[in-house]
Amino acid sequence: xxxxxxxxxxxxxxxxxxxxxxxxxxxxxxxxxxxxxxxxxxxxxxxxxxxxxxxxxxxxxxxxxxxxxxxxxxxxxxxxxxxxxxxxxxxxxxxxxxxxxxxxxxxxxxxxxxxxxxxxxxxxxxxxxx
Numbered sequence: 001x002x003x004x005x006x007x008x009x010x011x012x013x014x015x016x017x018x019x020x021x022x023x024x025x026x027x028x029x030x031x032x033x034x035x036x037x038x039x040x041x042x043x044x045x046x047x048x049x050x051x052x053x054x055x056x057x058x059x060x061x062x063x064x065x066x067x068x069x070x071x072x073x074x075x076x077x078x079x080x081x082x083x084x085x086x087x088x089x090x091x092x093x094x095x096x097x098x099x100x101x102x103x104x105x106x107x108x109x110x111x112x113x114x115x116x117x118x119x120x121x122x123x124x125x126x127x128x129x130x
Contacts (some may be wrong), residue, residue, distance in 0.1 A: 049101060050094030052124060053087055079127040091127040 007129045034040055038050040079088040093124065112128075 048095040050090065052090045052094060053119070071109075077126055078123075088127070091124070095128055 016085050032043070034043060037051060040046060078085060079091050082088055098107065101107070112125050116120055
């Protein structure tokens with residue numbers, strides 16, 4: 001008996017495909033990280049009041065150059081340096097959402113927190129207040 005190369009190749013491809021799809025589905029099933037606003041609402045049961053995009057390194061570098069040239073405020077004040085940028089608009093949208101969330105009762109204190117350093121708390125607060 002000769003080896004049946006075609007049959008062996010088809011069986012190997014099908015088995016590899018089933019293992020790959022099974023592994024991907026298993027990883028997706030056990031992944032509980034929060035990636036989208038829908039995940040926040042689904043896992044935590046809390047409404048999303050705003051999304052601020054991550055700044056691109058080039059935009060921050062441009063803002064730092066503009067700051068140096070014009071003695072402008074810190075480059076973290078993207079709402080002042082680049083007022084028409086998507087990030088500045090996101091901060092304005094966040095501020096408006098928080099203002100509308102407190103229509104029933106006056107909000108006197110807002111806490112901005114995260115689980116680790118370097119996630120943009122200070123930048124968010126600075127742009128929120130601008």
